[in-house]
Amino acid sequence: MNLLSPDASRTNSIRSHPTGSDYDALTPGLPLSVSEKYSLPPSPASWGMPLLINDQEPDDYLHNPDPRRDRISDRGGHIFTGRGFANLGCLLILVVGFLMLFAGYPILSFATRHSQDNRGGFNLGGINGTGQVPDIPGNWGLIDKDTPQEAYTRKSYINDEDYVLVFSDEFNQDGRTFYPGDDPYWEAVDLHYWGTNDLEWYDLGQATTSGGSLRLRLDQVDNAADNHNLNYRSGMIQTWNKFCFTGGIIEASVQLPGSNLVPGLWPAIWTMGNLGRAGYGASLEGTWPFSYDSCDVGTLPNQTYPGTQEPIWATSHGDPYNNDMLSYQPGQRLSACTCPGESHPGPMRSDGSYVGRSAPEIDIFEATVVKDVKGQVSLSSQWAPYNAEYEWQNTTGNFEIYDSSHVHLNTYVGGVYQQTTSCLADTNQQCYELTGGCFAAYAFEYKPGFDNAYITWVNDDKPAWTIYAGGLATDSRSEISARPIPQEPMYIIANLGFSHNFGDIDFDVLQLPATMSVDYIRVYQPKNAINYGCDPSDFPTMTYIETYKEAYTNPNITTWEQYGQLWPKNSKSAEGCS
Structure with missing residues (x-):
């Protein structure tokens, strides 16, 4: 195959794969098969495809930056569009949410907390582990709600x-x-x-x-x-x-x-x-x-x-x-x-x-x-x-x-x-x-x-x-x-x-x-x-x-020995601690 010229390559390729008319001329009287009729050479260049870097295509201008041409359009417009507001709004919601979670909620909880009445108790008497009567739904607190x-x-x-x-x-x-x-x-x-x-x-x-x-x-x-x-x-x-x-x-x-x-x-x-x-x-x-x-x-x-x-x-x-x-x-x-x-x-x-x-x-x-x-x-x-x-x-x-x-x-x-x-x-x-x-x-x-x-x-x-x-x-x-x-x-x-x-x-x-x-x-x-x-x-x-x-x-285990456990050693016993 001749690689010096695309045209020459294309010509040689076409010639090496005869078209229908060429085939008729070479093989008069024989019909083309389907595979022969639609056969293409292996190189896309032989099909007429622009593969070289200098080949131009209609949309090339879209991909070639031109600072002088694009300066005006790139700096034109403003951010106050629907899409801009959506972007900024989303960021704002995220920031406020995180601030509320890690700062606002603790501050509000501290500022609005309610000190429970200890109902007559003193210090820790009123009475649970925090020194208060637990207000549990129902009547499950240490102090019965029915107590006068x-x-x-x-x-x-x-x-x-x-x-x-x-x-x-x-x-x-x-x-x-x-x-x-x-x-x-x-x-x-x-x-x-x-x-x-x-x-x-x-x-x-x-x-x-x-x-x-x-x-x-x-x-x-x-x-x-x-x-x-x-x-x-x-x-x-x-x-x-x-x-x-x-x-x-x-x-x-x-x-x-x-x-x-x-x-x-x-x-x-x-x-x-x-x-x-x-x-x-x-x-x-x-x-x-x-x-x-x-x-x-x-x-x-x-x-x-x-x-x-x-x-x-x-x-x-x-x-x-x-x-x-x-x-x-x-x-x-x-x-x-x-x-x-x-x-x-x-x-x-x-x-x-x-x-x-x-x-x-x-x-x-x-x-x-x-x-x-x-x-x-x-x-x-x-x-x-x-x-x-x-x-x-x-x-x-x-x-x-x-x-x-x-x-x-x-x-x-x-x-x-x-x-x-x-x-x-x-x-x-x-x-x-x-x-x-x-x-x-x-x-x-x-x-x-x-x-x-x-x-x-x-x-x-x-x-x-x-x-x-x-x-x-x-x-x-x-x-x-x-x-x-x-x-x-x-x-x-x-x-x-x-x-x-x-x-x-x-x-x-x-x-x-x-x-x-x-x-x-x-x-x-x-x-x-x-x-x-x-x-x-x-x-x-x-x-x-x-x-x-x-x-x-287990109430059926009546002695420590029946339980299968050892009696702890006593220093005053005959065995002592040895």
Whole structure:
């Protein structure tokens, strides 16, 4: 192919690919095929296409800039066109939006914020984690919206100190249930309370509200096979791990079940430290009813030194029904003697030792009846380790009874599983389900710790008796140290049961069903000592409970050994910390 000239190339190309007439001349008489008729040479140049840089096309002027020609047109016109306004408007909206998001909204929020009324609270009392009553849709706040305003504050039962309301439940909404997840603070249990040999099964459906009160109902069932082979069922609710408090006043307005003359029922409202869950045996072993923060023999099994029968007061003069042994406790599982590195909820002191932890118990009341005579309540607290002969220091100055005509020390002082400090008080005999039907206020007020600590119990809205910290002082006979008035975060329990452990049951006269009714439960704390919550920094529980969750959620695990967990090493044990 000749590349010297486009024309020559084109001519040579055409000649090398004959057209129809050329073909006729070369091959006379033969027709052209379709492919021959439309055949084109491979080079577009042979088709007459302008491929060289000097070839001009009609629209070349559009692509060739000319500064002198374009100067006028390029600088002509203005931006104030529809398109210009759209571009600028879009940018403006974006800028304003970002400014509003990152500057305007915070400024407006600060300038227009509303400071919530703490409704009579003081500092952090009013009361949630921010020191305010949460305004939650419905009635789910710590303080029940139905609580009357005049009940938001009160005076101490024994002095003029001001207390503020931190928790209340008026139970005014009928039809409430307490199945798991139904309520933010209360939960019914589904178990047999075997620890006290109860005759009933605690059933989730036996705790309800009606007529403006909580109702805990004890029934006899038609078929024991449908009720875990027990003939009775009743209700228990708890605030375990949902609401706890440390120090203050807890008050309940209650109509006791049954009659004031017929014994057998065992209604109670009480509190326990959050590290033990009532009805869940594994969680209670070695924690209930301890209130102890010393490292000595009081933390050891049976309150005796390893391999000995000492101190002698721990192996004699004890429980006459159990070989005169003082204690069958397995020892304090979470004691101040716990070896470093062992499982313990803490906290740890600066010297590397742990704070002794436990699940103490303080009862608002446990009700009983002296047959054909009168109804009474036991106003008590339970303790471990124990004094020799279960004799706490009940001398003048260590306790006080305010009305000796209706209140007296309980002759029952304990056994191998607990020591108790208790008084029996005559109730308002009209405030029973079958007698009068009124409600009476029961309460206790307490200050935790050692110095100036105390518990005061209240019967029918009047102080009944007080135990001071001195009543729980060091005991040289059993060789234990002083026990503090409970410092653990305490949760609330309300239940109606019955058991031969608590007294005689007159089945011939006892009327079932029987119902304990609770008009309200309220918790108050001093203005300068607000302390509620189940996981306080000085007595934490959350991490430990989560670590051993099954012990707190499976009532069929009755011991720590059955749970498959190791007992923390104790520096006073035979093995020590080795």
